[in-house]
Structure formats: C-alpha cells, structure tokens
Amino acid sequence: MTGPLVTTSGLTRDYGGTGVFGVDLAVPGGVIYGLVGPNGAGKTTLLSLLTGLRRPDSGTISISVGRHRLAYCPDVSEFDGWLTATEVVGLALSLAGGRKRGGTACGDALASAGLADAADRQVGGFSRGMTARLGLACALVADPELLILDEPAAALDPAGRAELLGTVAGMRGSRTVIFSSHILADVQRVADQVGILREGRLLYQGSTQDLIDTYLTPCWLVRIAGDAAGFAASAARQSWVTAAEPAAGGVIRIEAASLEAGERGIPALVASCGARLAAMEPASADLESAFLALTGVAG
Amino acid sequence: MSLWRLEWLRLVRTPRAIALCAVFGFFGLVEPFVTRYQQDLVRHLSHGARIQLPPATPADGLSSYVSDATFLGLVLVVVVAAAALCFDSRPGLATFLRTRAGSVRELVLPRFALSAAAAVVAYLLGTLGAWYETAVLIGSLPASGMLGGMLCGAVYLVFAVAVTALAAAMVRSVIGTIGVALAILVALPIAGAPRDVGRWLPSALADAPVSLVNGTDQLPHFGPALAVSAVATVAILAVATVRLRSREI
Numbered sequence: 263m264t265g266p267l268v269t270t271s272g273l274t275r276d277y278g279g280t281g282v283f284g285v286d287l288a289v290p291g292g293v294i295y296g297l298v299g300p301n302g303a304g305k306t307t308l309l310s311l312l313t314g315l316r317r318p319d320s321g322t323i324s325i326s327v328g329r330h331r332l333a334y335c336p337d338v339s340e341f342d343g344w345l346t347a348t349e350v351v352g353l354a355l356s357l358a359g360g361r362k363r364g365g366t367a368c369g370d371a372l373a374s375a376g377l378a379d380a381a382d383r384q385v386g387g388f389s390r391g392m393t394a395r396l397g398l399a400c401a402l403v404a405d406p407e408l409l410i411l412d413e414p415a416a417a418l419d420p421a422g423r424a425e426l427l428g429t430v431a432g433m434r435g436s437r438t439v440i441f442s443s444h445i446l447a448d449v450q451r452v453a454d455q456v457g458i459l460r461e462g463r464l465l466y467q468g469s470t471q472d473l474i475d476t477y478l479t480p481c482w483l484v485r486i487a488g489d490a491a492g493f494a495a496s497a498a499r500q501s502w503v504t505a506a507e508p509a510a511g512g513v514i515r516i517e518a519a520s521l522e523a524g525e526r527g528i529p530a531l532v533a534s535c536g537a538r539l540a541a542m543e544p545a546s547a548d549l550e551s552a553f554l555a556l557t558g559v560a561g
Numbered sequence: 562m563s564l565w566r567l568e569w570l571r572l573v574r575t576p577r578a579i580a581l582c583a584v585f586g587f588f589g590l591v592e593p594f595v596t597r598y599q600q601d602l603v604r605h606l607s608h609g610a611r612i613q614l615p616p617a618t619p620a621d622g623l624s625s626y627v628s629d630a631t632f633l634g635l636v637l638v639v640v641v642a643a644a645a646l647c648f649d650s651r652p653g654l655a656t657f658l659r660t661r662a663g664s665v666r667e668l669v670l671p672r673f674a675l676s677a678a679a680a681v682v683a684y685l686l687g688t689l690g691a692w693y694e695t696a697v698l699i700g701s702l703p704a705s706g707m708l709g710g711m712l713c714g715a716v717y718l719v720f721a722v723a724v725t726a727l728a729a730a731m732v733r734s735v736i737g738t739i740g741v742a743l744a745i746l747v748a749l750p751i752a753g754a755p756r757d758v759g760r761w762l763p764s765a766l767a768d769a770p771v772s773l774v775n776g777t778d779q780l781p782h783f784g785p786a787l788a789v790s791a792v793a794t795v796a797i798l799a800v801a802t803v804r805l806r807s808r809e810i
Contacts, residue, residue, distance in 0.1 A: 315660065344570070
C-alpha cells in the first residue's frame with residue numbers, strides 16, 4: 263500500500279437533499295477499495311464525480327494518475343450493437359491511447375472477462391451478463407492504473423460473480439480498484455479498504471477488518487460442561503453482560519458490553535459457577551453486521 | 562478501431578448509407594421520368610377528362626427531384642445524423658465514450674463529418690441520376706447551372722447536419738433532436754420570406770439548383786447564402802461542442 267492515489271476534500275454535489283456532502287475520500291494506491299451503502303446513498307454520484315461525468319458544487323478531487331490510466335465501468339454498460347466484441351474492446355483501447363500494446367491486448371482482455379468465445383459476435387445479441395463482462399474487458403484492455411467499477415457484479419449469475427471477484431482480488435497490488443456494491447459479502451471478500459456512504463455522507467473509511475472489529479457487537483457462543491440454563495441465568499445477572507440466552511445444541515449466546523469485558527468475564531464466570539468451559543468462540547464477524555451497526559439500515 | 566472507423570462502420574454496417582443512397586437515387590431516377598410522362602399518366606388516370614399540361618422542360622425534371630430531395634431527403638439526412646450525434650441518449654454508451662475520449666470534439670467531429678459526407682454523396686448521386694434521366698428523356702440541362710446547384714445543395718445539407726449537431730446538444734433523445742433540428746430548418750425559410758433577407762439564409766440554397774438551371778439566378782446570387790452557411794456551420798459546431806462538453810451524464 264502506498265500514499266493516497268485518489269483524494270477528495272469536502273466533495274459536495276447537492277441534488278436538492280440527495281447527492282454527496284462533504285466527502286473526504288482517501289484511496290491508497292494498490293488497494294481494493296469497496297464503496298458500500300444503501301440504495302440512494304450517493305455511490306454512483308460519487309463515482310461519477312471522480313470520473314468527471316459530473317461536476318461538484320464544491321470541494322476538490324485529486325487523482326494521481328493521468329486520464330488515460332483511469333478506466334470506469336458503469337453499472338449498466340451499453341455499446342453499439344452492430345460492433346463485434348473485439349471491435350468494442352479495440353475502440354476502448356484506441357480511445358485510451360493504447361494502440362502500442364500490441365495485437366493481443368484485445369484478445370487478452372476478452373479472455374480475462376470470459377468472452378474469448380464471443381470475440382467475433384456482434385454485441386447486440388449479448389445477454390446482460392455478457393455485456394457487463396464486455397464492459398470489464400473494455401476497462402481492462404488499456405491496463406489502467408486506477409479502475410473504477412460501479413456495481414460490477416450486479417448483472418452476473420453466482421458463478422460469474424465469483425469469477426469477477428476473483429479477477430478483482432487478483433488485481434491487488436498491481437492496480438488500484440474502487441468498486442461500489444450493495445452486496446456486502448462481495449466487498450468483505452475482496453476489499454482491503456472500505457468506505458461506507460449513507461445519505462451522501464461518508465460514515466466510515468478505513469480497513470475492512472478494522473470496521474468489523476470496531477463496530478461488531480462483542481458476542482460469543484459458549485459451550486460448557488454442566489448446567490447450561492443455570493449458567494445462562496448467572497451470566498444474565500452480570501453487569502458487563504448485555505444479553506445471555508441459551509441457543510440450540512446446549513450453546514449459550516453471550517453479548518458483552520465490550521470485547522475486553524467478555525474475554526475476561528466469561529472464563530471467570532464459568533469458573534465461579536463451578537462449570538467447565540468446553541468451547542468459546544466469537545459469533546461470526548462480518549461486514550454486514552458491522553454495516554448494520556454503523557448505519558442502522560439494511561444494505 | 563478509431564472513432565472515424567466507428568462512424569464508417571455505422572454507415573455501412575447499418576442501413577444508413579443504403580437508405581440515403583436509395584432515397585436520393587430513387588427520386589433522382591423517378592422524378593424526371595414522372596415529369597416526362599406526366600401528361601400520359603394524367604390522361605390514363607383522368608378517365609376520359611381532357612387535361613392538357615404544358616410540355617415538360619428539362620428544368621421541370623430537375624425541379625421535381627429538388628422538391629422531394631429538399632423535403633424527404635432532408636428529413637432522412639437529419640434522422641441519420643441525429644442517430645449518430647445523439648451519443649448521450651444512452652447513458653451507458655455516453656459513459657463509455659466520454660470517460661475515454663480525450664475531448665468532446667473528438668466525438669463530435671467524426672460523427673458530423675461522416676454524416677455530412679454520406680448525405681452529400683447520396684445527394685450528388687441522386688442529382689447526377691436526375692441530370693442523366695432528364696437529359697435522356699426531356700432535354701439537356703446547363704452544366705454550369707447543374708454544378709453550381711449541386712454545390713449549393715451540398716452546402717445546405719452540410720449546414721443541416723450541423724444544425725442536427727446543435728439540436729443533439731440541446732436535447733438528449735434522438736426523437737427530440739430530430740424534432741428540434743427539423744423545426745429550425747423549417748423555420749429558416751419562413752424567416753427568410755422577404756427576398757432581401759432570404760438570400761442571406763442557408764435555406765436559400767435548397768432551391769438554388771432550380772433557379773440556376775432555369776436561369777432565374779446566377780451562382781453569385783447565392784454567394785451570401787453560401788458564405789453564411791459556411792460560417793454558420795463552423796459556429797454552430799463550436800456552440801454544439803461547448804454545450805456537449807458542459808453536459809453531465
């Protein structure tokens with residue numbers, strides 16, 4: 263990870279109450295940056311501002327790569343239907359000033375997007391998923407330093423989505439990728455850094471794991487050898503416990519006021535109850551839980 | 562694959578070039594024929610009534626062609642140009658082009674130039690066809706008047722394509738662009754109804770071939786309209802480019 267490749271300062275575009283407001287983005291070079299937020303949060307507006315398709319009312323944008331080293335793939339790609347896939351990608355390469363990359367660039371880009379077999383087909387007959395893949399091929403063909411993807415997996419089937427995420431994950435370190443998504447599992451899978459937008463404001467920006475660690479409710483699944491119901495009742499009376507209830511299979515689910523309180527308190531409580539601790543594991547920590555804790559809305 | 566080749570493929574791989582050549586060519590070949598035999602056609606259709614028409618002159622043959630070419634042909638030219646110049650009508654396509662092209666001018670220039678070139682070529686083919694057909698069936702046309710008229714007609718079509726570019730910069734949809742462009746082109750002859758004003762307007766060039774062939778006017782008479790059309794075409798394209806540059810997607 264290097265210094266910020268993309269920074270914005272106080273970026274604002276107001277569409278009468280919607281848009282983006284005072285966004286200070288900082289995207290380090292070489293990372294995969296996931297931009298997440300509910301529908302209408304301002305993700306597409308923010309990406310459009312970064313790519314110059316829209317202009318801010320106030321604030322500044324600084325991108326440390328030349329225009330031809332940036333590629334943008336919108337959520338809905340459209341092309342002239344009477345061109346072949348190779349011609350569309352060739353046009354993208356030509357517009358990016360990348361003719362000198364040689365004759366295999368188009369074929370390589372199509373192959374990396376899974377369209378090698380459709381290279382000579384006219385794109386007017388492509389499905390929505392194939393068109394989305396073609397958009398990715400157009401973005402990749404000029405070997406951009408900064409790749410911006412708006413909901414890249416939205417039109418893909420599960421297999422295609424997994425393939426695309428694998429492709430994006432493979433770019434880590436070699437290029438900077440900013441991608442928006444409302445599928446939090448996708449972001450958690452590939453993004454090193456995450457920015458959370460809600461109602462046009464950037465609520466969080468930083469490492470994906472830090473977000474999960476910071477905003478996740480400290481919660482453990484505890485299994486003891488002994489009276490599980492009695493232990494749950496004892497736990498519920500502790501001041502540091504916010505919730506304790508038996509779950510299926512003799513497991514007790516304990517939520518603590520803090521990570522430290524739980525990690526110290528649960529073993530001590532087991533010992534004081536005269537029980538034996540069979541297992542203690544954190545409840546699954548995921549971006550969705552952190553996102554909900556941070557925003558209080560569904561993604 | 563450059564933007565110029567893209568426009569060439571747009572013309573030849575879709576029905577656009579064929580439609581332009583077919584329409585202008587059809588009128589060029591059919592109108593002099595109809596003019597030559599209109600007395601026979603009228604007699605055949607009048608069911609015995611005697612209708613006497615004056616003998617057809619070579620200028621009549623060309624006049625019929627020019628009349629159709631400046632109406633239906635012009636509409637088709639505007640439709641073809643609008644389809645090429647309205648690249649913002651599809652947001653995904655607009656994003657693809659605008660985030661990659663170095664400037665809006667790079668997008669506008671090939672679309673304008675090849676649309677205008679296709680219109681001019683089709684118009685000239687149709688006019689040559691009308692010239693040949695008229696010469697064979699009715700009588701010869703003065704070459705100087707024909708060449709001058711072809712120049713005027715071609716300049717007018719180029720101006721019409723520039724007006725379409727301006728319309729595409731005012732509205733996003735193809736249908737809206739066609740409507741705005743045709744409204745401007747129809748309004749011009751109305752604005753130029755007074756002859757002293759009209760001879761300065763590009764619309765004066767539309768009927769110039771007939772005036773030049775029948776001797777009503779000489780080419781220098783259309784000098785002001787030719788000059789205004791050339792300057793207006795450049796100015797309109799500049800305004801259209803500036804407007805398109807400031808448009809957001």
